[in-house]
Amino acid sequence: MAAALGCRAPCRTGWLPTLQIVRHAKSVTRHWKAMHFERQKLMAVTEYIAPKPAVPEKCIAPRIKAVKEENGYAKLLRLQVAETFRDSKMIAVCQHNFTPSEEMLLMKHRLRKHNIHVKFFPNEIVRPYLSVSKYKNLLPLFVGYNLMLVSPEIKVKEMLRILKNMPQINLLGACIDNTILSNQGVINYSKLPTVEITQGQVVGTLSLMASQMCGLLQHSSVHLTALLDQYIKQQSGGAGEADGKAGEGQAELGPAKSSAGL
Amino acid sequence: MAVPKAAVVLRHVKSVMVRFCPFQTNVETTRIFLGHVNSKKARASNISCVVTTDVRHDGSEPVVDIMFADGDRLIMKGANLTAAEMLSAFNSRCIAKDLKAEEKTKKKGA
Numbered sequence: 001m002a003a004a005l006g007c008r009a010p011c012r013t014g015w016l017p018t019l020q021i022v023r024h025a026k027s028v029t030r031h032w033k034a035m036h037f038e039r040q041k042l043m044a045v046t047e048y049i050a051p052k053p054a055v056p057e058k059c060i061a062p063r064i065k066a067v068k069e070e071n072g073y074a075k076l077l078r079l080q081v082a083e084t085f086r087d088s089k090m091i092a093v094c095q096h097n098f099t100p101s102e103e104m105l106l107m108k109h110r111l112r113k114h115n116i117h118v119k120f121f122p123n124e125i126v127r128p129y130l131s132v133s134k135y136k137n138l139l140p141l142f143v144g145y146n147l148m149l150v151s152p153e154i155k156v157k158e159m160l161r162i163l164k165n166m167p168q169i170n171l172l173g174a175c176i177d178n179t180i181l182s183n184q185g186v187i188n189y190s191k192l193p194t195v196e197i198t199q200g201q202v203v204g205t206l207s208l209m210a211s212q213m214c215g216l217l218q219h220s221s222v223h224l225t226a227l228l229d230q231y232i233k234q235q236s237g238g239a240g241e242a243d244g245k246a247g248e249g250q251a252e253l254g255p256a257k258s259s260a261g262l
Numbered sequence: 263m264a265v266p267k268a269a270v271v272l273r274h275v276k277s278v279m280v281r282f283c284p285f286q287t288n289v290e291t292t293r294i295f296l297g298h299v300n301s302k303k304a305r306a307s308n309i310s311c312v313v314t315t316d317v318r319h320d321g322s323e324p325v326v327d328i329m330f331a332d333g334d335r336l337i338m339k340g341a342n343l344t345a346a347e348m349l350s351a352f353n354s355r356c357i358a359k360d361l362k363a364e365e366k367t368k369k370k371g372a
Contacts (some may be wrong), residue, residue, distance in 0.1 A: 095284075095293060095315075097300030144293040168300060170315045172284035182285065182319035223370050 077125045084119055085135065088150040092174040092186070093138065096120075096147040099168045107166055112157045117143060123124040137180050141172050156190040270298050270349065272308040276331045281316040282324035282340075292324035295324045295348045328352065330359065339352035 002008060035043065085091065099107075108118050123142050130139050147169070149170055163169055174186050181189060192198070272278070280296045282289045298304065298327055326348065330338040336355060338348050 010342075095296070097297055098302050098305070137285070140287050143290045145297055167315075170317055172317060173319075183317040184319060189340075 015016065021047075074125060077121060078129060081121055081126055081129050084121075084148070084150050085129075085133065088152055090116075090149075090151045090154045090156070090159075090174065090176050092149040092170050093141045094147050094149065094163070095170040095172055096145045097168040098168070099166070103166065103168075107162060107169070110162045111149065111159070114151070114155045115153055115158055116149050116155060119148040119150055120146075121148065135175060135180075138173065138175060146172075156186060160190050269303040269307075270352065271356055272299070272304050272311040274331050274356055274363075275308060275311050276329045277314070278329075279316065279327040279329070280325075281318065283318050283320060283322055285319060285369050286321065286324075288341045289324045291343055291345040291348060293327060293365065294345040295326060295338075295340065298345070298349060306310040331339070331357075332359070334359075 034040075111118060123144075123146070126142050127139060130136060130142065151159075156174075156176065158169075163171055171183050171186060173183065174181050176186070176189060193201075280292060280299075282292045284293075296313075296315065305311075307329075324340040326336075326338040326340060328338075330336070336352065338351065340348060355370055
């Protein structure tokens, strides 16, 4: 009891608290235990306050933005797009609606026979490339689901024939031999004759003029000689009418003799 | 692009004609609508529906002309419409026709 209440033992050396509580709870516990109130006050008063600069650092130093590394696949696709546009003479852009895989495979096979390749590229890759290159006017076509038919040769008739059988693939436009054509333009292009025939027609038209030139130059003199011949005949015909009649009779006998002889 | 996920159903549609000029800049929504109409589920819902595409180069506005089986006609000029609006307009009409057809069958049954 005396221990519980505390003992009042006078000490000569220093000051001792008047009350010493002997029975107390453990100071080191497994659960979080609140500090003594006085200790709490002391901790609050002696809390560390960090020194703040007059101008915060955020205002002085610029924010370092993380540099986004480019996707390797996007780079590869861009290279492929550039290569496709560089190496192809004929590039046709079509709208790609849903096509069953078998039909798509058949179409690819038929086109491949004529060395026409079917290419799919994302619009996000193609549009930046087109906006910088000479194919700027093809930009409006690359919206939505598209496919490209590319070929190093120009085979428009075969391509149109194959696309006629595929109602799901709609031809929007084409760039043939550095010339941008619409749907109707491609159809008209396919109806043109071949280059050799056209060249032959041009050569024929040009040589026609040259061949007619000789005739034109000689025309007047030939006409004059014909007129003179006619005049001479008329003159000689009038003078020798009598001679001519005798001559005609001889001429009649002649063929009759010859026929009898036969 | 907020395009509804609900599939296009062509059950009451006789024919769809889409006309646009691809070199213009206002044809995106019409082309998206055409893609939805030509989708796998849409084609499977009605095999006899004819979808024609008219690609021109005359600067005309993009137009979608839908002919329904009961003679109704829906013409949508897609120059200033979004794909979602076009699809919702089309779907609402299809749903209305569905309800009409259901009412008719109920009356016949009764």
